[in-house]
Amino acid sequence: MLSSAIDDAIFDAGLHAEAMAELGPQLSAVLGTQGCWIQRVNPTHGEVMTAHGFDMSGERLYVERFYAIDPWLAKGMTLSPGKAHSLDHHIPVNSFLNGEFYTDYMRERADYVHCMGAHFHLEGQTYALSFQRALSVGPFDEAAEARFDSLLPSLRRAFLTTARLQQQADHISRLELAQDGAPLTILADRGFGLVWINHPIPVDAPVRTTEAGGQQRIDVGHGLGAAIRMATQGGAGQSSLLRVGRWAIEVDPVRDPPSRRPLALIRVRDTAAEAARRVRDAAIHYGLTAAEERLCASLLGGLSPQDHSDLAGTMISTTRSHLKSLMAKMGVTRQAEVVSVLASMRG
Template identity: 30%
Template sequence: MADAFQTAALDGQGWYGALEGLAEATGSQTGELIGLGSDAAVPFNLMTNIDPDFLTAFAADGGGDPRINPYVRAGVSAPVLQVLADPDFMSAEDYRRNAWYHEFLLPWNVPHICLTTLERRDATVIGLAVGRSRANGPISDEQRAVFTTLAPHVRVAVRTQMALENQGARLLSRAFEGLSMIAFVCDGRGRVQAMTPAAEDLVGANGPLHLRRGQLEAAGKDDAAALSKAIDAAALGIAVPGAPAASTVVLRGKASPQALVLEVVRLPGLAHEFTFTPRVLVVGRMQQASRTQRMQTLAQAVYGLTSAEAEVAVRIAAGQSPEEIAAVRTVAVGTIRAQLKTAMSKCGVRRQAELVSRLAQL
């Protein structure tokens, strides 16, 4: 069984099989490996032989909150590898009066639990447990001894996978460092695990980016919201089926003509992982805005042009004909003429020469 858990740690695939073996060895209904965050979040919860709706209800009903769940409260308070069964921390009065026990565990037929804390790291507590049905009854001394004997081996396996996941962030960072690129490697919660030297140069009091409690943030309010949304979407894409989450965020500092373009990309993951493997990659590049780009941006801001109208107006000002613009943009000439007419109206002019003069003032 120790080999089964260690194999699971190395390939990230066999956790359910190993947990099923643990449940069988202790005469229990289900085996569980759970991660608990400081904010009552449940980053992962691997359970065998359980209705999937149980896991959804567990998270939704505050199962990760020690103020609500007495089992979580006991586990996070106990020393690492101290094995507890519910009679160790639940009195007869607790059994009668505890709302979580009566409203959640009893309806799901998991009235008895034996648990231990395996690891505490980065505000995450990783716990091991077996859940027992009414038919299983409370765990016996012999079964508890089996659980106690196996728990240190499971802890070694957990630490092995955590080490591999953390190493992944460092290796990825070094790969981008060799390319002299701006790159941030984030975990499933969007926290930066590693960054290249080029990325470090952008983080600071006067830089366009900041680190706040490990989270990558942009300096401006709107930029910060856009970046946070992109990172959250990429991280969430790991858990929710769908197309790979990738997006581009352009940060435009007020004092600099350069724009920082950030590509936020979702990274592939293992079937079963903890919270430390790289999940999101943020790659940046500095972009020097050209005179044409600056003029288009100003035309949009000053005269309320759309991006298409601004591009047409600036190209006309640069001496291109509607036919040439249509060829470049692969649209009909009539479309270009209509956009030009709207742009001139918004700029308050009637002739193209007046439009050129108006844009030159920008």
């Protein structure tokens, strides 16, 4: 009987990405192995997302060079899903020893060669687990398979929970992006192809699309091409912030929910319009006068009370009086807190 501690760890892994990343070493300790991979496999795009590997620094090498010839993926996925298998029974050890995958990848990582694994097909994804032992330790026996089998129902529930939570999060995000006032949001692939857009591009926005080969493509001006490449490079994609006049273009790495392929999430924000909406919402919420509303717009735009007075042609004492009234209505005591309150409005 396995301890309840590993059951608790598996349960936590279904709810928290951090716990999933820590699950591999815990499973390895319970099953007496030197290495563990927990993978989400999408054969269509040739991507493998590794929640934990025995050498995380080698993940990119594995994805780029050995995914197609990994004996576990090539043979293991043809076996019965949801059941532990010692791959030694199905894959000759020589297929490891004589292959490029073993020579270039596994031999560098302490001679791992014996493999035991299982996989599940859940919510359009395949989740694969594989455990490795060094050649000198010896193969997995029936007792090891039985221990692994006893964990599989809990692991299946954890993966299913993870998949459904991700689906719900993606659905909620897209609903929010479709609301009126949501910033222009675009999903683009690494070839600059338009995958999804939440509403038509404003005429004056600094992002444009063209049609090429029957597909809409993102124009790559203003540094957008380089930002998309950085976000979709795989592994640890990088975020970028571009500024074009009153527009801010945020580019972040994401994964397509069905396929997990790398995409760029592009948010095109009209910062002037957002600031105006924040001031308007604050005026309604706090019952501001027109003069106080104009002062809010200046403060949110980075102007000082003196700057505001000079531009408005009013006495600084009048502006300070408006600021004092404004702080009282917002329940704050400092000018910086006024700006913080304004910035927290929905926009």
